[in-house]
Amino acid sequence: MELRVVALYPEQMNIYADRGNILFLQRRCEWRGIQFSYDASGPGEPLDAAAHDLIYLGGGQDRDQRIVAGDMVSTKRQALAEAVSDGAVVLAVCGGYQLLGQSYELGDERIEGLGLADLETVREPGPRLIGNVEIEIDLGDGPTRLAGFENHGGRTYLGEGARPLGRVIRGFGNNGKDGLEGVRRENMIGTYLHGPLLPKNAWLADRLIELALARRLGSPPDLAPLDDSLESAAHQSAHRAALRG
Amino acid sequence: MRGAFGAKLALARGVGALSRLSGRGGGTTLPGRLLLRMAPEAIPRLGAGLSAGSVIVSATNGKTTTAGMIAAAMRAVGRRPVHNRAGSNMSWGVATALLEQRGDEGLFEVDEAWLPRIAADLDPRLIVLGNLFRDQLDRYGELERLADEWATLVAARIGATEFAICADDPLVADLGRDGDLARRPGVTYFGIDDPGQALPELQHAFDAKHCRRCGAPYSYERAFVGHLGHYSCPSCGADRPPPDVAATAIQLDGMRGSELAVRTPAGEVELRLPLPGLYNVYNALAALTAALRLEVPLEPAARALESMKAVFGRVETIDVEGKTVFILLIKNPAGANEVLRTLLLESGQGGASDGLDLWIALNDRIADGRDVSWVWDADFELLAPHVRRVVCAGTRAPEMAVRLKYAGMPPSVIEVEESISRSLDRALADAGGRLFALPTYTALLELRELLAKRGLASRYWT
Numbered sequence: 246m247e248l249r250v251v252a253l254y255p256e257q258m259n260i261y262a263d264r265g266n267i268l269f270l271q272r273r274c275e276w277r278g279i280q281f282s283y284d285a286s287g288p289g290e291p292l293d294a295a296a297h298d299l300i301y302l303g304g305g306q307d308r309d310q311r312i313v314a315g316d317m318v319s320t321k322r323q324a325l326a327e328a329v330s331d332g333a334v335v336l337a338v339c340g341g342y343q344l345l346g347q348s349y350e351l352g353d354e355r356i357e358g359l360g361l362a363d364l365e366t367v368r369e370p371g372p373r374l375i376g377n378v379e380i381e382i383d384l385g386d387g388p389t390r391l392a393g394f395e396n397h398g399g400r401t402y403l404g405e406g407a408r409p410l411g412r413v414i415r416g417f418g419n420n421g422k423d424g425l426e427g428v429r430r431e432n433m434i435g436t437y438l439h440g441p442l443l444p445k446n447a448w449l450a451d452r453l454i455e456l457a458l459a460r461r462l463g464s465p466p467d468l469a470p471l472d473d474s475l476e477s478a479a480h481q482s483a484h485r486a487a488l489r490g
Numbered sequence: 491m492r493g494a495f496g497a498k499l500a501l502a503r504g505v506g507a508l509s510r511l512s513g514r515g516g517g518t519t520l521p522g523r524l525l526l527r528m529a530p531e532a533i534p535r536l537g538a539g540l541s542a543g544s545v546i547v548s549a550t551n552g553k554t555t556t557a558g559m560i561a562a563a564m565r566a567v568g569r570r571p572v573h574n575r576a577g578s579n580m581s582w583g584v585a586t587a588l589l590e591q592r593g594d595e596g597l598f599e600v601d602e603a604w605l606p607r608i609a610a611d612l613d614p615r616l617i618v619l620g621n622l623f624r625d626q627l628d629r630y631g632e633l634e635r636l637a638d639e640w641a642t643l644v645a646a647r648i649g650a651t652e653f654a655i656c657a658d659d660p661l662v663a664d665l666g667r668d669g670d671l672a673r674r675p676g677v678t679y680f681g682i683d684d685p686g687q688a689l690p691e692l693q694h695a696f697d698a699k700h701c702r703r704c705g706a707p708y709s710y711e712r713a714f715v716g717h718l719g720h721y722s723c724p725s726c727g728a729d730r731p732p733p734d735v736a737a738t739a740i741q742l743d744g745m746r747g748s749e750l751a752v753r754t755p756a757g758e759v760e761l762r763l764p765l766p767g768l769y770n771v772y773n774a775l776a777a778l779t780a781a782l783r784l785e786v787p788l789e790p791a792a793r794a795l796e797s798m799k800a801v802f803g804r805v806e807t808i809d810v811e812g813k814t815v816f817i818l819l820i821k822n823p824a825g826a827n828e829v830l831r832t833l834l835l836e837s838g839q840g841g842a843s844d845g846l847d848l849w850i851a852l853n854d855r856i857a858d859g860r861d862v863s864w865v866w867d868a869d870f871e872l873l874a875p876h877v878r879r880v881v882c883a884g885t886r887a888p889e890m891a892v893r894l895k896y897a898g899m900p901p902s903v904i905e906v907e908e909s910i911s912r913s914l915d916r917a918l919a920d921a922g923g924r925l926f927a928l929p930t931y932t933a934l935l936e937l938r939e940l941l942a943k944r945g946l947a948s949r950y951w952t
Binding site: 256257260261262264265268269272306307308309312373375376377394396439440441444445472474475476478479481482483486 | 624627628631632633634635696699700705823854860861862863864865866867885886887888889891892893895896901904906
């Protein structure tokens, strides 16, 4: 078994220690004897939709995000659309999540996004939405909670055809108003829980590994259980932080 | 009006004295907070009383140490600046120092985000700009925006203020030049000119990939600390300015410090710096540059650096129960990476041949940054093969433990105990002769309070 992961623009989109997610996936595969391969796809580089099981897109600063948005629309949109339709796992976090939509506002500019999800990100008066956050989601294996941290100026609104990733228990979520968080389409997930969210939610990491491998194997693999006592404690710690606000 | 202002000063001073008597805290912020509430104009008013002017030091990493070094150089020639030396570097910390100390010149470390405002209040003669690294994004916002605010500040103050600027950090170096890349008047650059100290590869947390001027990717010949190094922009030609004060030969010697040869406009000097790591070399270069601008002669300035003691929580050494505890503040990826590199130099020495004993305290209070994501950007992998035992403490201890596990440390060497006091006891009980304590900022405050209660360290830093 092999999990083939590609990170899009890791040099530009890594502002909240996004590499923690990749490392977390890598170790959890290695400890189970699952081969792990990692690629990076940067500016100007085409993407082969069939060559990857899990596609990761992190968050960036405004300047980097602007560079990435234009490049990604022109060099990777087609391949990403094919990969999503074909059931590839996509995890897009924070700025990467915003890029999935039709468009987002950056300062006074309206920047075209990938259009892979029916959502728009706009600026509104008011402070950045910053803080610990907890949401409830269901990825087909029952409801469960994700805990993390969010820090975004943009407010995201889902269109009619879009399904949220989950609902907000604590924190702001997409816009601080409608109680929704993130987006989900097939195995594509976008979320404002930024940076290393997998290390705080080991369950999600394993679920993504399962979904990604199931697409190649035709059925979900049995993942060997790991000793997750530290990981569970970390989830509890992030959960308590969200309760504190 | 002087009478009313005087009464407010007296009241704020009295509250500071009471706060110390009651033992409720270091008193480095409370009097200033109270004073600013009663008299918002207190900083410019008290600052105007500093007849010889003031100096401001700002940077993501190294503010406290650099300001401490400048203070040492000034004291070496008999000058006694008013100085917020405990690292309380927002407006209330500056106000507290101005309120409680007397002198005719000021030396203030100032938080990066507060710099524009406090510079406007103090009208300083010199500003030292060290570096900008990603740090507490929940509080500061994006690095680029901070750099833009600094750029506005520098452009507005040229002519009124001199600047000592790090040539090796493209985010700040460029602020000292105008649109035609010509150096602005009153700007002095410092940097490292010893290629032998370059990192083998660029680090993960790399914060200056694109030219501030044209957006093209910088080309790096070498990097020394994070994104500090020798760079150039292949597109618009904005390359590293040649430093006026430069370390031309550096010999690192683990926790003991380093030996430096430094070239300056006032001649060359060799010195033995008793603080470890290349990051402290940068601090020393910043301090020497500032000292020269402040008319402290090179020789006494260099000798003053040689007798530096550690500043608050920056490589302090304390004996606890027969063991030596080294305290090294960690607060962001770039700073933590330098601490980790320094520990690596220690891993095979001083009875630590079977590995290092660590105590790492990760807090998520406001002054630490509430977002602890950054620990995944710091290269704890460096230490993984060299750790004998590590106790994780603080409000987010379990997340620190997970970071270390995925850095390659076996879970069997990792212990989690959130309480600062109990975790320290556990770490001390298991440690060999030396324990390396790596707290975030508020964990450092708690640690000091704890050691003070046990009579092992002084409680108050004002």
